[in-house]
Amino acid sequence: MSSDSERTTVRTYIPAYQKEQWQAHAEELDMSQSEFVRTMVQAGRSGFESAAPETVESGAAESDSEEPRSPDATPGGGGLKDRVREVLADGDYYEWDDLLAELTDDIEERLEDTLQELQSNNEVQYSGRQGGYVRDE
Structure with missing residues (x-):
């Protein structure tokens, strides 16, 4: 490629x-x-x-x-710190699982969109028989 x-x-x-x-x-x-x-x-x-x-x-x-530059640009992976600060800014207490859910709420949707796009571009294929996804070389 x-x-x-x-x-x-x-x-x-x-x-x-x-x-x-x-x-x-x-x-x-x-x-x-x-x-x-x-x-x-x-x-x-x-x-x-x-x-x-x-x-x-x-x-x-x-x-x-x-x-x-964006005022919230955070080179070096500081984006997670900013996101945690943003979520906790409301002053509420979050249990670990709730905080994790707030930070990863769209990962499933993003993964699905990405897999659909990769499949439509013939870069990835799903095999029910094999039980998963694989790169389509």
Whole structure:
């Protein structure tokens, strides 16, 4: 598989109401949530491309000018810390299992969406006979 078509995962954390809005809009457009977010990000980027003549995609070096960063950007895996702070901000006490559920609430849905996408791209297949998923080489 060439690097041009190789896929990777991108994660972000958004408020639950925003996710619900995105899901509803994706359904209206008959798109998966992943496809919707990918399309919206690409559409949003088109307005910025004229302001940035050199891009990493074209093989040019990144500019030395500082790019605007999200105020909650947390390089090095601090995203979980921010998410825990966010969940606990309401002042309620959370038992371990409840806190874990709050932090992983969408993992099953994300896994299902990802597996469906990989299967539709013929990258993964499910075998009931073998009892699981396997990469489709």
